[in-house]
Amino acid sequence: MAHKTYGNLIGGQWLPAQSGKTFLNINxxxxxxxxxxxxxxxxxxxDLAVAAAKKAYATWRLVPAPxxxxxxxxxxxxxxxxKEQFAREMTREMGKVLTETKGDVQxxxxxxxxxxxxxxxxxxxxxxxxxxxxxxxxxxxPVGVIGMIAPWNFPMAIPSWKxxxxxxxxNTCVIKPAEDTPLxxxxxxxxxxxxxxxxxxxxxxxxxxxxxxxxLVEHPxxxxxxFTGSSATGSLVAQRAAATFKPVSLEMGGxxxxxxxxxxxxxxxxxxxxxxxFGTTGQRCTATSRILLHKSIAAEFTSKLxxxxxxxxxxxxxxxxxxxxxxxxxxxxxxxxxYVAIAIAEGAKLLTGGHPLTDGPCANGTFFAPTVFGGxxxxxxxAREEVFGPVVSLIEFSTFEEAIEIANSVEYGLxxxxxxxxxxxxxxxMRDLEAGITYINAPTIGAEVHLPFGGVKKTGNGHRExxxxxxxxxxxxxxxxxxxDKLQRAxxxxxx
Ligand code: UN1
Numbered sequence: 001m002a003h004k005t006y007g008n009l010i011g012g013q014w015l016p017a018q019s020g021k022t023f024l025n026i027n028x029x030x031x032x033x034x035x036x037x038x039x040x041x042x043x044x045x046x047d048l049a050v051a052a053a054k055k056a057y058a059t060w061r062l063v064p065a066p067x068x069x070x071x072x073x074x075x076x077x078x079x080x081x082x083k084e085q086f087a088r089e090m091t092r093e094m095g096k097v098l099t100e101t102k103g104d105v106q107x108x109x110x111x112x113x114x115x116x117x118x119x120x121x122x123x124x125x126x127x128x129x130x131x132x133x134x135x136x137x138x139x140x141x142p143v144g145v146i147g148m149i150a151p152w153n154f155p156m157a158i159p160s161w162k163x164x165x166x167x168x169x170x171n172t173c174v175i176k177p178a179e180d181t182p183l184x185x186x187x188x189x190x191x192x193x194x195x196x197x198x199x200x201x202x203x204x205x206x207x208x209x210x211x212x213x214x215x216l217v218e219h220p221x222x223x224x225x226x227f228t229g230s231s232a233t234g235s236l237v238a239q240r241a242a243a244t245f246k247p248v249s250l251e252m253g254g255x256x257x258x259x260x261x262x263x264x265x266x267x268x269x270x271x272x273x274x275x276x277x278f279g280t281t282g283q284r285c286t287a288t289s290r291i292l293l294h295k296s297i298a299a300e301f302t303s304k305l306x307x308x309x310x311x312x313x314x315x316x317x318x319x320x321x322x323x324x325x326x327x328x329x330x331x332x333x334x335x336x337x338x339y340v341a342i343a344i345a346e347g348a349k350l351l352t353g354g355h356p357l358t359d360g361p362c363a364n365g366t367f368f369a370p371t372v373f374g375g376x377x378x379x380x381x382x383a384r385e386e387v388f389g390p391v392v393s394l395i396e397f398s399t400f401e402e403a404i405e406i407a408n409s410v411e412y413g414l415x416x417x418x419x420x421x422x423x424x425x426x427x428x429x430m431r432d433l434e435a436g437i438t439y440i441n442a443p444t445i446g447a448e449v450h451l452p453f454g455g456v457k458k459t460g461n462g463h464r465e466x467x468x469x470x471x472x473x474x475x476x477x478x479x480x481x482x483x484x485d486k487l488q489r490a491x492x493x494x495x496x
Contacts (some may be wrong), residue, residue, distance in 0.1 A: 003034040006186055008045055008206060011052030012199025017207070018044040020185065022433060023165050025182060028095040028326040029316040029365040035093045038182045041207035043215035046174070049203040052220040053145040053172040059130030060077045061142050061170040069168050071120020076112035079105060079188075082303055086187045088318065092324035094155050094181045095325040095365075096280050097317035107157035108164075108188060110449045111466075115164045120469060122169065130494055133484035140474035141277035142170030143247075144223035147216040149209070149237070151228045152328050153283045155184030160220050161449070162226045163188070165469040174222065176204045176213050177228075180328050182206040210235060217241050224248070226472065228285075230386075231412075231458045238461065249463035249472045253386040254285045256444035257407040258303060259429070261400065262294040268441065270304055273392070277442030278312060278370050280403065283332070285459075286415040286437070286445045290376075290383060291394050292403045300352070302374055302460035305394075309370040310352040311421035315361035326365040327389055336368045336389035342380035348393065349375040378406045386412065400425055408434045414455035415444035436460065 007014030016022075017039035039045065040103060060068070065334045079086070087101035094101070126137040148162045166173050177185035182204075189202050201215065205212050217225050217240045224247045227237045231252040240247045258276060260269045276288030290354050293301050317325035325334050340354045353371030368390055376383050376393040383393050397403045407416055416433040418440055420426055436455035437447060446448035447453050452464035463472050482488060 003036055005037040006039070006182070006206070006425070008039045008041055009047065009189060009202070009204040010045070010048045011055065011203070013301040015039075015048075017041045018048075023207075024178060025180070027092045027094050027365070028328050029318075031364050033092060035089070036183055038206040041205045041212040045205050045207075046212060046215040046219060049174045049205045050145055050216075050219050052200040052203050052240070053174050054221055057142075057144060057172040058200065060172055060201050063170070065122050065168060065170065066119040068170065069116040071192065071196045072112045072116035072119070072164055072168060075191050076109050076116070078191045078195055079109045079112065082107070082187070082191065086184065088180070089187060090155055090184045091317040091325070093183050094152060095317055095328055096283075097322055098320070098324050099278060101317070104154055104157045107154070107449060108160035111157070111160040111164050114450045115168050115311065115469070118165070119168050122470070129480065130490060131482075131484070131488045133482065134488060135481040135483070138478050139477050139479060140169065140470065141477045143473060143475050145221055146170060146171045146173050146473065147176075147219065147222040148173055148224045149213050149216065149227045149229065150185060152178035152180040153280060153285070155181035156188050158228050159185050159188055161453070161465040161469065163192070166226075166473045167197075167201065169470060169473045169475055172201050174205060174216060176205050176207065176216055179206070179208050192279055214240065214477070217246075218244065218463055220244055222246065224472070226249070247472065248461065249465075250461045251285065251465060252410055252459050254287070254455065254459055255289055255384060255386055255410045255412045256286055256415040256417070256435075257292055258288045258417040258444055259292045259403045259407060259419065260294060260297065261418070261420040261422065261425065262296045263421045264297070265421070266297060266301060267443070269419040270301065270308065272417070272443035274308055274312070275307055276417070276445050277392035278309065278390050279445060281324050281327055281368070281386050282392070283328065284445055286447065287388070288417065288444045289387060289392055291392060292406055293394055293396050294403070295396045295398055298394070306351045306372050309372050312366055312370045314357055314369065316365070319361070321409075322361075324370060324390060326362075326367045328366070330366050332389055333366045333368055336371070336387060336391055339382060339387045339389075339391060340371065343373050343376070343393070344381065346380045346382060347375070348373040348380060348382055353390070380411050384410050400428075404429065404432050408432075411458040412455065413457040414459040416437070417442060417444045436464070466471075
């Protein structure tokens with residue numbers, strides 16, 4: 001079947017890249033399936049998109065916030081109607097299984113309902129003035145044009161975490177979707193347009209990081225950047241944005257630990273481990289990539305986990321029997337393969353998997369066998385560095401305190417989890433695990449949109465998506481109204 005060619009969205013028009021260049025979006029489960037052809041954009045396209053966003057900002061910022069929010073409510077309804085179709089297209093471009101891509105679309109729906117409610121809040125604070133007949137208040141103002149760089153692992157949910165709060169607050173946007181998954185951003189934005197979003201309020205520039213992402217970060221017309229991706233790229237983004245003093249929100253890597261205590265419900269922990277480590281083929285920044293096992297349950301847990309991991313059905317995510325889809329591209333397969341070699345060289349014990357899958361249902365794509373390493377020690381690279389694939393490390397410990405110390409010993413701090421029935425330990429872990437997210441008796445994945453999402457250390461730079469995102473997409477303005485009809489001098493006229 002002939003594939004479809006998509007344009008950039010600039011000021012409401014679908015335009016090819018100025019250079020005429022394109023790239024193909026290919027199904028990672030079946031390389032003969034071309035999902036679409038997208039503009040391979042560069043600085044000239046970014047310039048056009050930023051100009052369109054700037055123009056639209058002049059009127060969008062004046063639309064009352066409750067009216068802006070109504071567009072999001074309508075988009076939520078449309079997304080619900082289109083959920084099945086968008087999920088199928090997302091599985092085709094990204095690979096994860098259909099139940100998960102439906103969850104990804106649902107996360108955008110949840111975000112729309114959550115943040116559209118803010119249209120009638122966006123609360124500021126009024127406070128007494130120190131002077132008579134003077135009124136003091138603080139209001140949230142939009143920031144201006146926001147540049148957004150999105151990852152491929154949550155192709156609709158993560159763009160929605162960025163676009164929706166930015167829009168309700170009155171900003172206009174230029175988004176660069178990941179080159180592996182542009183279609184889901186197109187589907188999301190087309191839905192916003194169908195819900196009534198005016199031209200130019202959201203613009204899409206598709207392409208690669210160095211050619212299309214870097215000019216967006218550096219553009220003087222862009223007031224802030226929201227980025228989700230690797231810590232290595234995030235560091236470049238922050239450094240380049242610093243030259244124009246842009247605020248940057250960074251959501252980056254993780255090396256998320258699940259701690260299983262000796263009193264845990266082991267069957268529950270096992271289910272959680274499989275879902276946390278191999279859901280989304282391990283390609284979540286929240287993926288469970290280290291499982292810390294109390295030594296008294298380690299042998300039993302390990303043998304059960306290995307058996308279950310080896311039995312997972314890997315294949316095309318559109319097949320309802322499949323539990324684990326492909327990795328998104330050959331580069332990710334290369335990274336997983338490289339880390340397997342590193343782990344073996346360090347002395348870790350390969351218990352199952354450890355290689356690409358190239359036969360049967362996996363013959364035409366980029367698949368990797370669910371992989372479990374035992375005998376991992378906390379100092380090994382496989383225990384410290386993000387793989388972003390279906391590879392999990394098992395580490396044994398003797399005491400709860402030691403487990404917390406191991407969990408905290410990495411440079412990342414996104415998500416953590418503890419399986420125990422001991423309420424005292426649960427509360428100690430909630431306090432002492434150095435991470436933006438802690439789960440008790442649940443794996444490290446499964447964040448809900450209305451709680452803060454983000455991490456500490458190398459995972460982030462202090463901003464949060466979900467609860468807290470409006471702090472990034474608005475700027476505070478203090479307003480003083482003096483009704484005294486005379487000059488009143490703060491700090492001076494009322495002083496002793
Ligand atoms: C990610 O891990 O890259 O918490 C995002 C979760 C999802 C979002 C994950 N709701 O697992």
